[in-house]
Amino acid sequence: MHKRTIGRVGFLFISLACTVSAQSPVEPAANSIGVMYQLDAVQVDTPPVMDGLVLEDSAWGTATPATGFVQSTPNEGESASEKTEVRVVFTADTVYFGVVCYDRDPSSIIVRDSRRDSSMNEADSFQLVLDTFSDQQNGFVFGTTPAGQEYDGQVINEGGSRGGSRRGGRGGFSRGTAGGFNVNWDGAWQVRTAISEIGWSAEFAIPLRTIRYPVRAEQVWGVNFQRNIRRRNETAYWSPVPRQYNLYRVSMAGQLMGMETPIGMASNLQITPYVIGEAVARDAEPTRGPVASGDFGADLKYSVTSGLTLDGTYNTDFAQVEVDDQQLNLDRFNLFFPEKRPFFLENAGVFSVNNAGAAGRDLGQTELFFSRRIGISDSGAQIPIRAGARLSGKVSDTVTVGVLNMQTEGLEGISPANNFTVARMRRDLPNRSSIGGLFVNRQATGPQSLSTDHNRTYAVDGRLGIGENGIVQGFVGRTQTPGRTGRDHALNLSATYNSEVWRVVSGYQENGEDFNPEVGFVRRTGFRKYDVGIYHTSRPQGFLKFQELRPHAS
Structure with missing residues (x-):
């Protein structure tokens, strides 16, 4: 087989956005880009009443609000057109955020879809990001709309390619960890909202067990807040973010000070058992007794430390998992369906090694570990998972580890029983840098299995x-498959420069003909691919009321 070299030649496009901003008084004392903003959290004995009415609750009275939001769009650097206040209090087991979004015309507040994790870009909304380890790369996002929508996800590597987008808060379909933001992660938390004559307000209650943080009593977390005012196409941040980035740019977040967490609380244990059964009686055979059948299993979650979590499962049941979004394949490349099974979602970014830095549509998408290969056949049939365990999280402020072991049962004619092992380690370095390694192993098990039936990455x-x-990023990988001894390597290198005026993206991907990560995802093998993308952004003043001109070629 001959290697194919693919060159991409692009055309020039011009993206135009036309918006007329309403003229209204602006919020005073705007914050400035490049300054580290701090917000103090206050400990309270009595938690707020979760009804969305922040200003009527005395529990918020001792907290100093964060204010001075600054527009990213449409008028970058100017004060937000409406005032926003955010207060933070906490108890021994929960951190609370009280948000007041003032609006001089509450009747103009826009509300759209209120389903969990649906996009908030087409409605008035509020989001916050918590960089609990202050590593300036990863974080937890929580958001809501005036309708009380719940929106959450995990940021990985500042959102990857999404971190360079001007709009966060997209919902629905997710590319999983490859996209740098895992919207399929659903944490346990609450939000309540209320619309009144002053605008709208929201109260968030986020249990400490839902997030991960360093093992120490006194905490300093990265934090930023984003407010969208839809009717003006306005996006504003508390800690200002340049227009080429979004909320996922946690390296530009402010600091949440004063948080105190009980160290002993980390060792919490959660067990979720299930029992199912049925009894069937046949009216046509009254002399025959009912036939009974059933099954049982359990999931376990144990916080070894506040940053390291042990998950276990026995006879896993995925009956309650959300169905995949429908996709139509019009070409010869594999379709990517993101992981949605809860057991695999928490800390999914820990195990992620991929070519997420590619420019444009990535026909060479490569994931060296893809958890959907465990318990699901290539045809989509469910393969029973007998048992499994995963230890993942941070062992220190800079070192992240992940170890996964799963045992599946065999299905005759579809798949033998297999044992899957994944080991991952990554060390964070200054200025959004990191280095890591990954090992993946699939080994057939059972009395009829062969020692040569294995695959390693x-x-x-x-x-x-x-x-x-x-940012420059990449990986070098190799697979080991009995009977395939040719070009079994893959390598990726990409570089991105993203300023307010210019965005330049370049990348190189090479997959050998025999590169075969059976526990990964590969669109194609046997190719070399070069990517180049150049974007120029300008905001002309008074030119036909255009908000932005963005010619680009890729």
Whole structure:
């Protein structure tokens, strides 16, 4: 088989956005880009009443509000057109955020879809991001709309390619960890909202067991807040973010000070058992007794430390998992369906090694570990998972580890029983940089299995931040499959420069003909691919009321 070299030649496009902003008084004392903003959290004995009415609850009275929001769009650097206040209090087991979104015309507040994790870009909304380890790369996002929608997800590597987008808060279909934001992660938390004559307000209650944080009593977390005012196409941040980035840019977040967490609380245990059964009696055979059948299993979650979690499962039941979004394949490349099974979602980004830095539509998408290969056949049939365990999280402020072991049962004619092992380690470095390694192993088990029925993947990956706007990242990987001894390697290198005026993306991907990560996802093998994308952004003043001109080529 001959290797194919693919060159991409793009055309020039011009993206135009036309918006007329309403003229209204602006919020005073706007914050400035490049300054580290701090907000103090206050400990309270009595938690707030979760009804969305922040200003009527005395529990918020001792907290100093964060204010001075600054527009990213449409008028970058100017004060937000409406005032926003955010207060933070906490108890021994929960952190609360009280948000007041003032609006001089509450009747103009826009509300859209209120389903969980649906997009908030088409409605008035509020989001917050928590960088609990202050690693300036990862975080937890929580958001809501005036309708009380729940929106949450995990940020990985500042959102990857999404971190360079001007709009966060997209919902619905997710590319999983490859996209840098895992919207399929659903944490346990509450939000209540209320619309009144002053605008709208929201109260968030986030249990400490839902998030992960360092093992120490006194905490300093990265934090930022984003408010969208839909009728003006306005996005504003508490800690200002340049227009080329969004909320996922946690390296530009402010600091949440004063948080205290009980160290002993980390060791919480959660067990979720299930029992199912049925009894069937046949009216046509009254002399025959009912036939009974049933099954049982359990999931376990144990916080070894506040940053390290042990998950276990026995006879796993995925009956309650959300169905996949329908996709139509019009070409010869594999379709990617993101992981939605809860057991695999928490800390999914820990195990992620991929080519997420590619420019444009990535026909060479490569995931060296893809958890949907465990318990699901290539045809989509469910393969029973007998048992499994995963230990993942941070062992220190800079070292992340992940170890996964799963045992599946065999299905005659579809798949033998298999044991899956995944090991991952990553060390965070200054300025959004990191280095790590990955090992993946699939081994057939059972009395009829062969010792040669296995597949292994090895990889080393890295990420280097250059200044404030540059990033270089990539990986080198190799697979080991009995009977395939040819070009079984893959390598990726990409570089991105993203300023307010210019965005340049370039990448190189090479997959050998015999590169075969059976516990990963590969669109195609046997190719080399070069990517280049150049974008220029300008905001002309008074030119036909255009908000933004963005010619680009890729």
